Amino acid sequence: MPRQRALLPLWAAVPASVMGGLALTTAFPALSWWPMVFVAIPLALVSLIGRSAGGAFLVGTAYGAAFFLVNVSFTARYLGPVPWLALSVLEAVLTGAAAILITWAYRWVPRALRGTWLRLIVLPLLVAGLWVLREQWVGTFPYGGFPWGRVGVTQVNGPFAPLLSWIGMSGVSFVVVLLCASAIEYVRARRFRDVRTIVPVVLVAGVALATPAFATTAAGTLRIGSVQGNGPAGYFDQRSRGALLDAQLKATEAIADDRMDLLVWPEGGIDSDPTANRTTAATLDTLSNRIGAPLLVNAATARGDRYFNTSMLWESGKGVVASYDKIHPVPFGEYVPDRPFFAALAPDLINLIQREYTPGTAEPVVELGDTPIGLAICFDVIYDDVVWAASDGGAQVFVYQTNNADFRGTDENLQQLAFARARAIETGRAVVNISTVGTSQVIAPTGEVIDGIAADTAGAMLTEVPLRTGTTAAMLVGPALHAVFAWGSLIVLLAVGVAARLRAPRRDRA
Numbered sequence: 001m002p003r004q005r006a007l008l009p010l011w012a013a014v015p016a017s018v019m020g021g022l023a024l025t026t027a028f029p030a031l032s033w034w035p036m037v038f039v040a041i042p043l044a045l046v047s048l049i050g051r052s053a054g055g056a057f058l059v060g061t062a063y064g065a066a067f068f069l070v071n072v073s074f075t076a077r078y079l080g081p082v083p084w085l086a087l088s089v090l091e092a093v094l095t096g097a098a099a100i101l102i103t104w105a106y107r108w109v110p111r112a113l114r115g116t117w118l119r120l121i122v123l124p125l126l127v128a129g130l131w132v133l134r135e136q137w138v139g140t141f142p143y144g145g146f147p148w149g150r151v152g153v154t155q156v157n158g159p160f161a162p163l164l165s166w167i168g169m170s171g172v173s174f175v176v177v178l179l180c181a182s183a184i185e186y187v188r189a190r191r192f193r194d195v196r197t198i199v200p201v202v203l204v205a206g207v208a209l210a211t212p213a214f215a216t217t218a219a220g221t222l223r224i225g226s227v228q229g230n231g232p233a234g235y236f237d238q239r240s241r242g243a244l245l246d247a248q249l250k251a252t253e254a255i256a257d258d259r260m261d262l263l264v265w266p267e268g269g270i271d272s273d274p275t276a277n278r279t280t281a282a283t284l285d286t287l288s289n290r291i292g293a294p295l296l297v298n299a300a301t302a303r304g305d306r307y308f309n310t311s312m313l314w315e316s317g318k319g320v321v322a323s324y325d326k327i328h329p330v331p332f333g334e335y336v337p338d339r340p341f342f343a344a345l346a347p348d349l350i351n352l353i354q355r356e357y358t359p360g361t362a363e364p365v366v367e368l369g370d371t372p373i374g375l376a377i378c379f380d381v382i383y384d385d386v387v388w389a390a391s392d393g394g395a396q397v398f399v400y401q402t403n404n405a406d407f408r409g410t411d412e413n414l415q416q417l418a419f420a421r422a423r424a425i426e427t428g429r430a431v432v433n434i435s436t437v438g439t440s441q442v443i444a445p446t447g448e449v450i451d452g453i454a455a456d457t458a459g460a461m462l463t464e465v466p467l468r469t470g471t472t473a474a475m476l477v478g479p480a481l482h483a484v485f486a487w488g489s490l491i492v493l494l495a496v497g498v499a500a501r502l503r504a505p506r507r508d509r510a
Contacts, residue, residue, distance in 0.1 A: 004107060006050030010058070013047040017059045020044040021066025027154035028071060029414035034158035037151055041180040045127065048099055049106045060099020064092035071149050074410035078236055082346060083332065091138055091146065098134035102127055105493055112499035116189050120200050124181035126496070129489035131177040132170050136486055139383075143331040147382050148415070151176050156421045161447055164425040165214035168474035169384070171481055175208050216428030216445060216468040219396055222371060224465045225291070226264040226434040226442070227251045230458040233268050233436035234405035235352075244271040244436075245280065247458065249287070255460045256291055262368055263287075263295050266436040267309070267378050267401040270299040274312070275320060288316035294368065298377065298401045301325075306358045309334060311375055311401055313366045322367060325360025326377040327386055365393035371467065374429070378402040381419050384478060391427055391475040396467040398423065400433045404455075413439050413455060421447045428472045430465045 008016060020043030027036040047059045068088040076084035109123045131151075139147025152172035155161055163172050182201045191197045231247025232239035248269045255263075274280040274297070288295050294315045301310040309326035329335050334357040336342060336350055343350040364375045364386050374395025380386045381400050390398065400420055404413040413435060420433040424443045430450075431443040438455030442463045453459040 004050045004110070006055075007046055008049075010051075010055055013051070013055070013059050014062050016043050017047040017063035018066040020047070021063040021068075022070065024067050024149075024151075024154075025070040027151075028149070028411075029418050030411040032154075032157050032418070034154050034156075037154055037176055038180060041131075041151070041177055042184055045102070045181060045184055048103045051103045053100045053103065056100045056103035057096040059096075060102075061092045061096030063099070064095030065089070067095075067149065068092055071415075074407045074412035077407050077410055078234070079349060079352075082349060087146070090142075091149075094138045094141070095134060098130070098137060101130045101133070101490075101493060104497060105130055108493070108496045108500040111503060112496040114503075116191065116197070120182070120185050120189060120197060124178050124185055124200070126489060126492055127181040128174045128178035129485050130493065132174045132485040133489045135170065135173055136482060143337045144328055144383075147384075153418050153422050156418050156425070156447055160208055161422075161425055162211055162213035163208055164422055165428055165472045165474050166211060167481060168426055168478045169422055170478075170485060171474070174485065175204065179204055179208070213425065213446065214428060214472040214474070216470040216472060219467040219469045221464045221466055222261045222368070222397060223259060223462065224262050224264060224399075224432055224442075225252075225255045225258070225260040225293075225460060225462045226432050226440065227255075227269075227460045228266065228435055228438055228440045228453045228458060229269060230437050230456060231269075232405075233266075233403050234408065237405065239271070242271065244269060245283065249283070251458045251460050252287070255462045256287070258462055260291060260293050260462060262293055262373075263291055264399055264401070264432055264434050265295065265297045266403060266434045266440075267298045267311075268300075268403040268405075268436055269401075270297055273299055273301045274314070275301055281319060284314050285316045285319075288314060294321070296366070296373075296399060296401070300355065300357075307355050308360060309357050309377055310360075311366075311377055313368065324362055324364050324366060324375045324377075326357065326380055327360050327364065328380050328383050329357040329359055330379055363393045364390045365395055371396055374398040374427075376400045376423075379416075381416065381423060384482070387423055387427060388475060388478055391471060395427075395429060396469060397465055398427065398429050398431045400431060402433065403436045404439075405437045408437060408456065413437075417441060421449075426472065426474045428470065429468050432463070432465060 020040045023036050024040035026033045044063050048056050068091045105126045110119055135150050139145040152169035155172050186198050189197050227248055229247030229251045231244045248265045272280045274284055294313055298311045301308050311324045312320045313322040315321050331337050336353050365372050372394040374390030376386050420431050421443050424431040425447040428445050430445050434440045440453040441449050442451040444450050451461045451463045
């Protein structure tokens with residue numbers, strides 16, 4: 001089948017896609033200019049129309065490189081350019097490979113489905129589905145993936161935020177791309193006098209803007225104390241033994257004599273395993289007894305020859321009464337996959353990572369009396385399966401413990417906070433996001449910030465945190481939507497590809 005003529009010559013498409021990638025970075029914190037997605041995505045899509053597979057790969061890779069080199073630049077903060085470049089190039093190449101599918105959709109749909117209306121409706125739906133398929137692909141491959149930089153999370157500050165509670169983060173990505181792709185087809189159709197041709201754009205935008213947040217049911221409150229010790233928690237921070245524990249204890253003093261139902265410390269807030277260190281255990285017992293409430297703490301724990309990143313619900317005299325091990329340890333941060341291979345490539349960097357964390361298998365929920373609390377540890381928050389599992393476990397509030405110390409001076413903590421806010425809306429639950437060094441916040445089920453501690457500041461919060469029951473639509477349909485976007489988009493693309501070939505003149509099939 002002969003290829004349709006490209007909208008942009010390759011020499012213009014590559015810089016246009018680079019501009020699109022850079023524009024998308026401004027939609028994320030710290031700038032959070034959410035409307036920029038409606039500039040970035042059209043630039044990316046227009047650059048792909050009429051491309052060959054090789055041209056689409058080049059254009060898509062350029063777009064991905066421009067975006068990821070800026071968006072994940074925080075990875076170079078302490079370890080230098082190698083991890084940053086390796087991650088950015090990998091994500092860019094995966095983006096380029098997925099761009100070929102979108103180019104094929106633009107090529108095949110008009111040939112398989114003749115008529116303006118089919119192109120105005122079906123083509124944008126397929127393009128949006130394939131875009132989300134790409135987000136899911138890079139979010140699961142390789143080594144569990146890296147679902148950072150999803151379009152849906154940019155809308156946490158915008159008018160589409162309530163949609164998160166209905167269709168989740170992937171669903172919001174789909175709607176945003178659908179709007180952009182529909183607008184492109186409206187312009188390409190060139191039937192401006194026929195006002196009906198703009199109906200798909202107006203309909204999608206109208207429904208998206210008019211949809212209120214899914215309502216969950218109030219179930220009381222918990223008085224939660226949360227502490228940001230601002231101690232030397234970074235990988236390369238110089239510290240004496242017990243310095244992290246001391247930082248949390250010192251910051252806790254501001255609220256230690258107040259009534260609370262739970263005290264939360266951040267990821268890595270303890271620099272020794274309290275299940276093995278009697279002195280640390282005694283310190284936690286004393287504090288729990290003093291405040292008259294359990295502690296939710298986090299430390300590296302050992303079981304035999306395996307290590308875990310563990311959050312523990314600790315009660316005085318009882319020790320650990322419930323725990324959760326991080327399900328998604330960070331590859332090349334908390335463990336090294338295929339260590340012999342990568343150690344041969346970059347021995348100095350790989351050998352810095354001595355401890356290999358094992359993925360947890362327990363449900364990310366602990367019971368505080370009759371109140372289930374959903375958990376996520378640091379980058380766990382960006383993985384849908386952790387949030388779905390906590391919702392299935394009946395979580396009435398979420399606590400996210402994190403350590404951003406290795407990214408001081410960057411906007412990584414703000415990008416992660418955007419995920420936490422999106423999760424609050426998505427689940428209809430309040431979120432306590434507590435960091436070692438900041439930024440820490442307590443977030444309402446609406447995504448609004450109730451309380452906070454600025455970055456690089458030691459402090460404590462004591463907050464009446466609302467509890468909610470009821471399952472949002474996003475939690476009910478999330479796994480099904482993932483399947484529809486992934487397999488549904490591929491099946492439809494294959495079907496239109498076959499139909500386009502069958503409808504092509506015989507001379508063009510060879």
